[in-house]
Amino acid sequence: MSDTTTSANRLARYQTSAHIAGVVAAVLGIVSVLLPWSYAHEPLDDVAYYGAPSPLQYNYLGLMVIVLVMFGAPLALRRKGKFRDRIAWNTGARFGGYAMLATALVAVAGIGIEAGGLVNVDPGGWIAVAAGVLATAAGLVLLPSAAPRTGTFRTPAWGQILAIAVGLAAVLFAAAYALGLTDSGAFLFYLTFALGLALTLVRVGLFGWLAQCAADNKKVLVFAAFLVAFLFPFTQNGSDANMSIATQVLFFSATALGLNIVVGMVGLLDLGYIAFLGAGAFTSASLSGSLFAHINWHPPFIVTVLISGVVSSLLGLLIGTPTLRVSGDYLAIVTLAFGEIFRITMNNLDGSDGPNITNGSNGINNVPELGLFGFNFGDPHVMLGVTIGRFANYFWLMLIVLALIMVVFVNLNRSRIGRGWVAIREDELAAEAMGVNTFGLKLLAFAGGAFLAGVAGSVKAHYDVSVTPDQYVFLESAFLLAAVVLGGMGTVMGVLVGATVLKLLPEKLRFFSDYRLMLFGLLLVFMMRFRPEGIIADERRQLEFHAEDEELAEEVEGELIAYHDHYNPDAAKTEELR
Amino acid sequence: MTAAPEVARGSATGGVLLDAHNVTMQFGGLRAVGNVSMHVSRGEIVGLIGPNGAGKTTFFNCLTGLYKPTSGSVTFAGQPLPPRPRKVVYAGMARTFQNIRLFHNMTALENVMVGRYCRTKTNAIDAVLRLPRHRREEREATDRSRELLAFVGLEKKADTLSRNLPYGDQRRLEIARALATDPQLLLLDEPTAGMNPQETREAEDLIFRIRDLGLAVLVIEHDMRFIFNLCDRVYCLVRGEVLVEGAGDVVQNDPRVIEAYIGKPTVIEEDGNDA
Numbered sequence: 001m002s003d004t005t006t007s008a009n010r011l012a013r014y015q016t017s018a019h020i021a022g023v024v025a026a027v028l029g030i031v032s033v034l035l036p037w038s039y040a041h042e043p044l045d046d047v048a049y050y051g052a053p054s055p056l057q058y059n060y061l062g063l064m065v066i067v068l069v070m071f072g073a074p075l076a077l078r079r080k081g082k083f084r085d086r087i088a089w090n091t092g093a094r095f096g097g098y099a100m101l102a103t104a105l106v107a108v109a110g111i112g113i114e115a116g117g118l119v120n121v122d123p124g125g126w127i128a129v130a131a132g133v134l135a136t137a138a139g140l141v142l143l144p145s146a147a148p149r150t151g152t153f154r155t156p157a158w159g160q161i162l163a164i165a166v167g168l169a170a171v172l173f174a175a176a177y178a179l180g181l182t183d184s185g186a187f188l189f190y191l192t193f194a195l196g197l198a199l200t201l202v203r204v205g206l207f208g209w210l211a212q213c214a215a216d217n218k219k220v221l222v223f224a225a226f227l228v229a230f231l232f233p234f235t236q237n238g239s240d241a242n243m244s245i246a247t248q249v250l251f252f253s254a255t256a257l258g259l260n261i262v263v264g265m266v267g268l269l270d271l272g273y274i275a276f277l278g279a280g281a282f283t284s285a286s287l288s289g290s291l292f293a294h295i296n297w298h299p300p301f302i303v304t305v306l307i308s309g310v311v312s313s314l315l316g317l318l319i320g321t322p323t324l325r326v327s328g329d330y331l332a333i334v335t336l337a338f339g340e341i342f343r344i345t346m347n348n349l350d351g352s353d354g355p356n357i358t359n360g361s362n363g364i365n366n367v368p369e370l371g372l373f374g375f376n377f378g379d380p381h382v383m384l385g386v387t388i389g390r391f392a393n394y395f396w397l398m399l400i401v402l403a404l405i406m407v408v409f410v411n412l413n414r415s416r417i418g419r420g421w422v423a424i425r426e427d428e429l430a431a432e433a434m435g436v437n438t439f440g441l442k443l444l445a446f447a448g449g450a451f452l453a454g455v456a457g458s459v460k461a462h463y464d465v466s467v468t469p470d471q472y473v474f475l476e477s478a479f480l481l482a483a484v485v486l487g488g489m490g491t492v493m494g495v496l497v498g499a500t501v502l503k504l505l506p507e508k509l510r511f512f513s514d515y516r517l518m519l520f521g522l523l524l525v526f527m528m529r530f531r532p533e534g535i536i537a538d539e540r541r542q543l544e545f546h547a548e549d550e551e552l553a554e555e556v557e558g559e560l561i562a563y564h565d566h567y568n569p570d571a572a573k574t575e576e577l578r
Numbered sequence: 579m580t581a582a583p584e585v586a587r588g589s590a591t592g593g594v595l596l597d598a599h600n601v602t603m604q605f606g607g608l609r610a611v612g613n614v615s616m617h618v619s620r621g622e623i624v625g626l627i628g629p630n631g632a633g634k635t636t637f638f639n640c641l642t643g644l645y646k647p648t649s650g651s652v653t654f655a656g657q658p659l660p661p662r663p664r665k666v667v668y669a670g671m672a673r674t675f676q677n678i679r680l681f682h683n684m685t686a687l688e689n690v691m692v693g694r695y696c697r698t699k700t701n702a703i704d705a706v707l708r709l710p711r712h713r714r715e716e717r718e719a720t721d722r723s724r725e726l727l728a729f730v731g732l733e734k735k736a737d738t739l740s741r742n743l744p745y746g747d748q749r750r751l752e753i754a755r756a757l758a759t760d761p762q763l764l765l766l767d768e769p770t771a772g773m774n775p776q777e778t779r780e781a782e783d784l785i786f787r788i789r790d791l792g793l794a795v796l797v798i799e800h801d802m803r804f805i806f807n808l809c810d811r812v813y814c815l816v817r818g819e820v821l822v823e824g825a826g827d828v829v830q831n832d833p834r835v836i837e838a839y840i841g842k843p844t845v846i847e848e849d850g851n852d853a
Contacts, residue, residue: 408706411708415705416691416700417702419692422684423684423695427681429679432663433673433675434667434759435664435668435693437695437696444702540684
């Protein structure tokens with residue numbers, strides 16, 4: 001104790017010098033942007049000019065300005081005040097320093113690898129590295145600030161909505177820009193930059209304030225988020241490359257959200273979830289009127305969706321009824337086996353080993369484009385001067401499906417059924433002894449999750465054009481589960497983030513496709529060690545993982561009260577009257 | 579205190595509510611409960627005492643459907659009791675646990691609302707579409723749960739996570755959660771374990787108030803003063819069998835009960851100093 005106090009005292013003397021050093025580092029970084037980073041033109045989308053920064057370097061410049069503010073603000077704000085005391089400048093500065101160093105190192109490494117040697121790194125690159133080292137060192141000398149209290153800033157409603165709008169616009173712009181980067185090195189550079197920037201802003205407390213704005217305007221936020229997603233195709237100028245990735249992300253998210261009901265809300269480990277998606281896809285393909293389908297009935301798509309969902313949920317009931325009476329591990333093994341049985345069965349329904357329904361490993365090909373209310377999803381059309389292609393059509397459809405799944409998820413969670421699920425997760429025996437139908441509720445989650453997967457699968461059959469058994473393998477189940485665990489079990493936002501990360505990274509970082517599994521494994525191990533509740537955590541889940549943390553418990557309690565008052569304004573009022 | 583909520587659905591006119599006849603629970607070669615017969619009438623407070631390992635909790639578990647008795651029958655309000663905990667609750671019998679088993683990461687209010695589960699009917703479709711039934715039941719469940727929290731004296735702590743409640747409050751919350759299932763008979767497994775005298779007196783008061791609502795109460799307890807103050811009748815269970823049954827003072831002064839708890843005195847002094 002006394003040791004740390006003395007070393008803190010010793011450090012305290014150098015605070016001003018550290019702030020000044022940080023400012024110098026940021027200025028150095030700004031200077032570096034004006035110099036060429038690389039001799040060759042190929043690396044990082046061309047960073048080889050004097051005085052003419054590339055778009056990537058402009059991003060880096062933005063980071064420099066923010067770091068400059070982090071280090072400079074405490075020098076400028078000498079007097080006490082809410083801006084000095086509620087914002088965690090020092091912690092922000094420290095993470096800004098890390099971000100500078102990391103980005104500069106990625107840049108230098110990228111140039112070295114892509115141009116064939118560090119010889120190609122020009123002075124600008126080295127100055128950026130030096131600036132990063134200086135900023136990191138200065139940040140390490142700084143005493144960490146107290147936790148930010150930016151949530152207590154009073155902001156008028158219009159200010160909050162403006163903040164949400166700006167935040168979402170930034171996300172849309174960043175996503176569109178990142179998707180547009182074709183060079184792996186440039187993408188990695190941008191990713192490091194974005195992560196570093198986000199971490200810095202989180203640490204300084206900006207996100208605390210944004211979260212407060214979001215919590216006060218939940219409806220606006222949800223509406224705006226969907227609006228942003230809806231507008232995304234317009235940023236793509238009719239290019240299909242990114243739209244196809246974005247649509248796949250939506251498919252993946254929708255399926256992961258369905259899995260989240262089973263895993264996140266009730267706590268049942270399902271390792272064969274992809275089979276339900278496959279069942280929906282095969283059902284839909286068989287009823288699609290494809291030449292390769294063996295069922296000569298072609299109902300309208302609305303009917304097909306329902307049939308697919310029902311077929312999947314029947315399979316869910318079939319698996320769930322005998323296994324849900326036993327606890328966790330057995331269910332994991334049975335569902336794992338079920339996933340395999342599904343794949344092998346689909347492979348064998350080829351006419352020689354059984355009835356011919358799926359054409360065996362060839363699958364059902366040439367599934368026609370989806371037609372809904374006379375609109376063909378394969379047709380491109382022009383809207384506001386932008387060509388909206390096939391992928392954008394499916395993107396919008398999946399956006400609607402995703403919204404429906406979110407409504408199901410959130411409304412169930414906020415009902416008697418959701419409370420029953422939480423009770424089962426907390427203490428199954430006590431729940432049963434309090435009259436909760438534990439078996440029925442688990443079965444409902446299992447069959448309901450399967451239904452949603454079936455719905456997503458029925459659209460996916462049309463999107464993929466062909467449905468084959470080897471699209472629905474165990475690996476896909478594992479990725480879905482990873483998305484749920486990585487993002488945050490039991491939350492909508494978390495799963496969307498997790499699914500996006502897991503789907504987007506392999507698409508953009510082709511060069512590591514061989515090491516993909518290894519990297520995901522490592523990522524999950526690190527998550528389990530440092531943040532087992534996921535990127536965006538459900539408050540209750542967070543408590544379950546940190547049972548001894550009393551401070552966290554108090555905090556969560558506050559949030560639950562706010563949540564309760566938000567959804568039961570009358571109850572809150574009567575409480576006040578008493 | 580707010581007006582007492584209506585808890586009992588049946589009339590409180592007396593008559594046998596719970597009737598256990600020759601209940602035996604055998605675990606392999608171990609007979610934990612043997613030929614225990616017991617009855618509880620409406621509006622009655624009955625105590626169940628016995629030394630550690632006498633089979634009290636096992637007998638409780640037989641009544642509440644956690645165990646299926648090896649032989650014997652249990653009827654509740656004239657109907658044979660179904661051997662599943664959930665159906666027992668539905669029939670009108672709710673319990674608390676010896677080691678508190680609240681849902682620790684839910685608020686006090688949410689805990690009680692889980693108790694309302696078996697008396698509400700909202701299904702998944704109602705909930706997803708927010709149909710009127712969902713909204714009405716949700717409102718009613720909230721109101722009723724707040725009433726019950728007020729009844730046990732926790733109205734100010736409705737939004738506290740149950741894990742953050744003090745021990746005595748957790749016990750009371752467990753009772754409120756059990757009351758939320760609209761029981762006719764409440765089974766309390768050691769409701770004062772670990773409480774100080776002040777809290778014990780409050781618990782006693784609470785149990786009397788529950789009886790005044792027209793409920794029958796069956797209590798397992800070790801605190802003799804508490805149980806003899808409280809109960810109309812007491813059963814003493816020793817080695818899985820009923821040793822004595824009767825009014826509090828009869829059981830209290832029965833030499834066999836004293837022997838079961840303290841042991842047989844080898845030498846009897848002139849003024850025996852046993853308690």
